[in-house]
Amino acid sequence: MSSIFDKFAPLQEQHASLTALGRSPADIEFQEIISPTEATLNGKRTILMGTNNYLGLTFDAEAVDAAIESLRTEGTGTTGSRIANGSYDGHKELEKELAEFYGMRSAILFSTGYQANLGAIAALAGRDDYLLIDADSHASIYDACRLSDAQVIRFRHNDPQNLARKLERLEGTSGSKLIVVESIYSMLGDMAPLKEFIEIKKKYGAYLLIDEAHSLGVMGAQGRGLCEQTGLEDDVDFITGTFSKSIGTVGGFLVSNLPGLDIVRFVSRPYMFTASPPPSVVASARKTLSRIAGATDLRKKLWDNAAQLYNGLKAAGFELGPTLSPIVAIRLSDPEKAIALWNGLLDAGIYTNLALPPATPFGWYLLRSSISAAHTPEQIALAVDVCTRIGKELGLITLSNSKKAEAEDMQVNGAKTLNGASEKRPFSTSESESAAPTRAGAPVARA
């Protein structure tokens, strides 16, 4: 007799083949979370290098205390949506604080970052409207498109000309056009060419929504993200974001300076038909958000750490994403070697993410790490050393690769810093320094 699960046979085979080669990413289980950068995995103390915990604030004492206090005074959950059950003070306060943080008129809280994109995009773009999304968009953006009644047109990843051509073809149509991009793309860590996108948005009278999930707390002098760092906040219509990365908890939001945003609360199904964030989550998010603007030292540490890892791996001869960012991904084309490298790192006590096609650009197998301000230089040096050793054993890197990488760096950047490689740092602590991030553009080469 056939089973309802038969259609998943290819997926089950992939899972089984990963397990046969060591472990499956889906089966990773941490027993004890020791700190933002360490946990035990099958009893072994392991360095966490794939958690998106950019500022390392998951154990922030004040955030933990605020959550505990809220648990005691407000209970464990809201047991319903804000539309049906009403709002708690914390929901309203956090929305006010988000709006103030971004210097925008309004903010709307969602229960997760996924739901923020789903709820914002599906509500904003309705029947007769057009959604123009980057081809490398996160699943939450693609799912929002399925929930929306708008026509959905994709443009090539980080390609302003392709977007312009698509908007040009829509000239004369009456619906609103909403462009959706991400600040930092989660797989390779490359960044949107925001200035060019904004020029196009203005030319064609479109709206622009940017998901700052991976840049909140990470970019900009005050930590507001790519829009702040590029000085383009006034030109962006909507920002979405998440509390599950730098903020260290869970939840999402939509902010905008446009009057009338609150109507989204009455049309956004992912806002209306799910339980609102628990008070303890709201309490810790508020506490951590209040720290972001002043967390200059943590941001500097984060970018120093990212540079140490990126430049270290590049000098060793690995092929990485096109831009230095806290997401450092090793690009591999051989699945078995990618899986072997990932397992080898785990055996050595280093946890990274293994990302497989089709979730990755160009069918690459990615060993993805996300760096934290809480990592120590010793932890990163160890990760580079272990990666390099296993990479050599697997024939992933050779001496000529490593020399070539070094030569390219010298040619492009002139100076040598950490580990003999160059240092390009998009984050600057001084306002007098250039605020423009390294232009990501399209990934360097097609596989």
Next chain:
Amino acid sequence: MNGAEAVMLEIQTHLRARAGESAIIGPDTNITRDLGLDSLAIMDFIFDLEDSFDISIPMERIAEVQTLADLAKAIEVLQKEAA
């Protein structure tokens, strides 16, 4: 050669560039099942067609397409809508 044939020929040219010269490509070829192309390769193939025909192919239209004949028909409709 009429318009429909020209569209099919253009589609086949782009598809051979991605699926290989030896790929058996006809009107009944199922794009996702028969060619060994993953979703990313199909997305790039659609981008090629958009450039080539100077049209945008909305995602909901692609969702309705199974065979190359379906695709050719969708492109013809989009061309007429754009004209």
